[in-house]
Amino acid sequence: MIADMNPDDIERKIADHGIETVKIGTPDMDGVYRGKRVSAKQFLDGYEGEGFAQCDVLFGWDIAEEVMTGLDLAIGSADTGFADILLRPDLQTFRVVPWEPSTAAVVCDAYTEQGDLLAQSPRTVLRRVIDRGRTMGFEPAMAVELEFRIFREDQESLREKRYSDLRPLNPGYNCYSISHASIDDDVVGSLRRYMDAYGIEVEGYNREHGEGMYEMNLRYEGALEAADRGMLFKSGAKEVLAQAGAVPTFMAKYSDEMDGCSGHIHQSLWHGGSNAFWDTADEHHMSARMRAYLGGALKTMPELFALYAPNVNSYKRYVSGSWAPTTATWGIDNRTAALRVITGSAGAIRIETRVPGADVNPYLGFAACLAGGLHGIEHGLKPPAPLQSDVYSVAGLPPLPRTLEQAIDLFEHSAVAREFFGDAFVDHYVKMRRWEIEKHRRAVTAWERARYFEQV
Ligand code: ADP
Numbered sequence: 303m304i305a306d307m308n309p310d311d312i313e314r315k316i317a318d319h320g321i322e323t324v325k326i327g328t329p330d331m332d333g334v335y336r337g338k339r340v341s342a343k344q345f346l347d348g349y350e351g352e353g354f355a356q357c358d359v360l361f362g363w364d365i366a367e368e369v370m371t372g373l374d375l376a377i378g379s380a381d382t383g384f385a386d387i388l389l390r391p392d393l394q395t396f397r398v399v400p401w402e403p404s405t406a407a408v409v410c411d412a413y414t415e416q417g418d419l420l421a422q423s424p425r426t427v428l429r430r431v432i433d434r435g436r437t438m439g440f441e442p443a444m445a446v447e448l449e450f451r452i453f454r455e456d457q458e459s460l461r462e463k464r465y466s467d468l469r470p471l472n473p474g475y476n477c478y479s480i481s482h483a484s485i486d487d488d489v490v491g492s493l494r495r496y497m498d499a500y501g502i503e504v505e506g507y508n509r510e511h512g513e514g515m516y517e518m519n520l521r522y523e524g525a526l527e528a529a530d531r532g533m534l535f536k537s538g539a540k541e542v543l544a545q546a547g548a549v550p551t552f553m554a555k556y557s558d559e560m561d562g563c564s565g566h567i568h569q570s571l572w573h574g575g576s577n578a579f580w581d582t583a584d585e586h587h588m589s590a591r592m593r594a595y596l597g598g599a600l601k602t603m604p605e606l607f608a609l610y611a612p613n614v615n616s617y618k619r620y621v622s623g624s625w626a627p628t629t630a631t632w633g634i635d636n637r638t639a640a641l642r643v644i645t646g647s648a649g650a651i652r653i654e655t656r657v658p659g660a661d662v663n664p665y666l667g668f669a670a671c672l673a674g675g676l677h678g679i680e681h682g683l684k685p686p687a688p689l690q691s692d693v694y695s696v697a698g699l700p701p702l703p704r705t706l707e708q709a710i711d712l713f714e715h716s717a718v719a720r721e722f723f724g725d726a727f728v729d730h731y732v733k734m735r736r737w738e739i740e741k742h743r744r745a746v747t748a749w750e751r752a753r754y755f756e757q758v
Pocket of ligand 1: 443444445446447505519520521522566568569570577644649650651652654
């Protein structure tokens, strides 16, 4: 955790590191870090003011930067003149970028021109849920574990090859191979070292299952800090790997022949300096609060699923028997269940939500985990008995949405979503995702051509 940075610390850092450029950005709906680069002078002149002006189209276009027309959006549309929002730096996130000369980065909160936190912003949504937990006496600790595939490609070659038949960083299946991770140290080890210097601790990492695939586990932190780190890690990995002639992808499922990439979320609630999930007296050391949190997380999983699986592609990862969950289930140290309870010790007891893919927007994934859990505590919900066998082989378990369309229909009508995230966010998100569904519905894919071209 970067301890309480104040304006003096910022000014000293800028001077000590000879900072000339500051990246000021905020997560968009997809969790992409977007904003501008300003000179150090411009930053120093404005960082304590009302915020840096930024066109609100950040919230009005899709991931391919096509402006979403005809949706009657409350922000980011021609109807409201693509007005400005204000990016106000969160000083606690200020950090020197170790792989770029004389450059620093900061994460901002988005505000309206009237000076209110922008209700549609994912960082605002996570703040709302954290505040709600605080009123109940809890401070959440969270972490995201990211899997990603690395290719020896660049921006041009990806396009020339139409994102197919790419050259992986390493061929073959060498999961957990120590020697193969060492062979890749110049690329992947250097990413870890840069992240460490950037203030993003990677607790550990390993070669994952399939060509070019790695997993990095980020250390748990307070929920907002952990979400910032998740976003900054993904953004930074793209920058660092480009310097090594490589590109990562955090797509949930890059190829139908290979495993998907997960973005598991670890979480615990803290109360008065101790982990509120722990109870020495319980047979599994699980407190009543932890059980209620689990009950809420399970009950709300289908209706909040659209935040865990935000893209059409996310749903390709959920294949029975694939380690990616297809039912709302839990178990103690059971990696076939959606929620894996890890009872380790009084400090480490936690829940791992195994639903999200690496394409998750960390702010929204965290918000969904916490909202479900806090809802469970507020209503004293009880989870069913844990499942300790292969859940894929058990019939009759509560299913999870199979498509973005199903997930977004549930999300739109979720009272929990509206209560915890607010109508302005829910309505905006629903419209954006329906736009995405429609884009996909019209796309004719390579699979369709190969399958039907000659036969029908
Ligand atoms: P894996 O799922 O890869 O086996 P582990 O079960 O070892 O991973 O979990 C490691 C993750 O759990 C790390 O991201 C770590 O920071 C996080 N973690 C450890 N303790 C806590 C806690 N009390 N609350 C939230 N996350 C935690």
